[in-house]
Amino acid sequence: GAGVSQSPRYKVAKRGQDVALRCDPISGHVSLFWYQQALGQGPEFLTYFQNEAQLDKSGLPSDRFFAERPEGSVSTLKIQRTQQEDSAVYLCASRVGGLGEQYFGPGTRLTVT
Amino acid sequence: AQSVAQPEDQVNVAEGNPLTVKCTYSVSGNPYLFWYVQYPNRGLQFLLKYITGDNLVKGSYGFEAEFNKSQTSFHLKKPSALVSDSALYFCAVRDGDRGSTLGRLYFGRGTQLTVWP
Numbered sequence: 001g002a003g004v005s006q007s008p009r010y011k012v013a014k015r016g017q018d019v020a021l022r023c024d025p026i027s028g029h030v031s032l033f034w035y036q037q038a039l040g041q042g043p044e045f046l047t048y049f050q051n052e053a054q055l056d057k058s059g060l061p062s063d064r065f066f067a068e069r070p071e072g073s074v075s076t077l078k079i080q081r082t083q084q085e086d087s088a089v090y091l092c093a094s095r096v097g098g099l100g101e102q103y104f105g106p107g108t109r110l111t112v113t
Numbered sequence: 114a115q116s117v118a119q120p121e122d123q124v125n126v127a128e129g130n131p132l133t134v135k136c137t138y139s140v141s142g143n144p145y146l147f148w149y150v151q152y153p154n155r156g157l158q159f160l161l162k163y164i165t166g167d168n169l170v171k172g173s174y175g176f177e178a179e180f181n182k183s184q185t186s187f188h189l190k191k192p193s194a195l196v197s198d199s200a201l202y203f204c205a206v207r208d209g210d211r212g213s214t215l216g217r218l219y220f221g222r223g224t225q226l227t228v229w230p
Contacts, residue, residue, distance in 0.1 A: 004156070031216065042117075042203055042220030043157070056217065091156060095216065099164055101147060102218065104156035 002026065004105035006092050012111045013082045021077045021108045025094030032075050033102060034067055035091040043091055049075060082112045115140045117206050119221035126194050126228055134189040134224045136204030143209040146187040147218065148178055151201040160202075163187060164209070174198070194228045201225050 005024040013019050025032050031050055035043035036059075045059040051072040060067070064083075069075040079086055089109050093102035116139045126132045138144055145164050149157040161172025168180045178189045187204060202225075205218040 033217065035218075040222070042205075042222050043218075045217040045219070048217060059217070093157075098216065099145075101159045101162050102216075103159065104149070106154070106156045 004092055004094055004103055006090075006105040006108050008108060009106060010109050010111075012113060015083060015112055016081050018078065018080045019082055019110065021079075021090050021110070023075045023077070023092030023105060025073065025075070025092070026096070026103055027073075029094035029096050029103075030072075031095040031097075031102075032069060033093040033095070034075070034077050035093065036061075037089040037091055037107070039088075046077070046090075079110075082110075084112050086110060087112045115206055115208050115219045117204050117219055117221035119202075119204055119224045121224050122222070123225045123227065126226070128196050128228050128230050129193050132191050132194040132198070132226065132228070134202050134204075134226060136187045136189065136221060137185050138187060138204070138206040139185065140206050140208045144180075144185075144187075145207040145209045146178070146180060147205040147207070148172065148176070148187075148189050149203045149205060151203065151223070157203060160189070196228050196230055199226055199228050 007022045034046040037043045047067045048056040049069040064080045066078045089107040091107045092105045095102045118137045147162045148160040151157050161170050163170045163180045171177045201223045203223045204221045
């Protein structure tokens with residue numbers, strides 16, 4: 001069956017540009033998470049949605065980061081005025097219910113030059 | 114605060130030998146524990162989880178993990194390693210009691226497992 005998909009897989013942005021990263025979760029999964037994985041590190045939590053409601057955005061590193069999930073399925077992570085320190089792999093995960101495991105997409109590798 | 118430690122950056126083992134990848138955790142409430150594996154240029158794949166019940170958990174590809182509450186550990190094990198097990202392994206914890214965290218996972222830094230023929 002279809003897993004979590006993310007697009008684009010790779011994105012190169014010049015410093016100062018805005019980027020938008022897309023996540024298509026597994027159909028029927030209520031919960032959606034975004035994580036940031038820097039090189040050589042484990043994923044770090046960014047934000048969480050339950051359906052269309054963003055219930056936790058405590059991990060977003062600055063107000064340049066914004067996420068939405070307007071219809072409770074596809075989600076977009078937007079980064080405004082990108083900086084070099086934003087270079088990382090951005091992972092999306094979805095979960096069917098409260099005790100379930102999270103299923104991860106392949107990630108979007110963002111490189112800011 | 115919630116955290117995970119994977120004390121070994123690398124584990125090397127010969128094919129056919131048993132393997133152990135170590136993980137210790139710190140969590141305020143009841144721990145929900147997970148192991149994920151990451152292959153190059155791919156996302157994290159779920160291996161197994163401990164929520165409650167039996168301390169020995171069996172997962173995908175012959176892997177298992179033992180929850181030890183007194184030692185706050187959740188080590189990943191496999192009786193006989195395969196070359197194809199070579200990958201990056203992540204341990205993660207969730208605080209099962211804190212509703213406000215809503216299931217966010219805290220990950221370790223990862224352990225690179227290499228199985229040589």
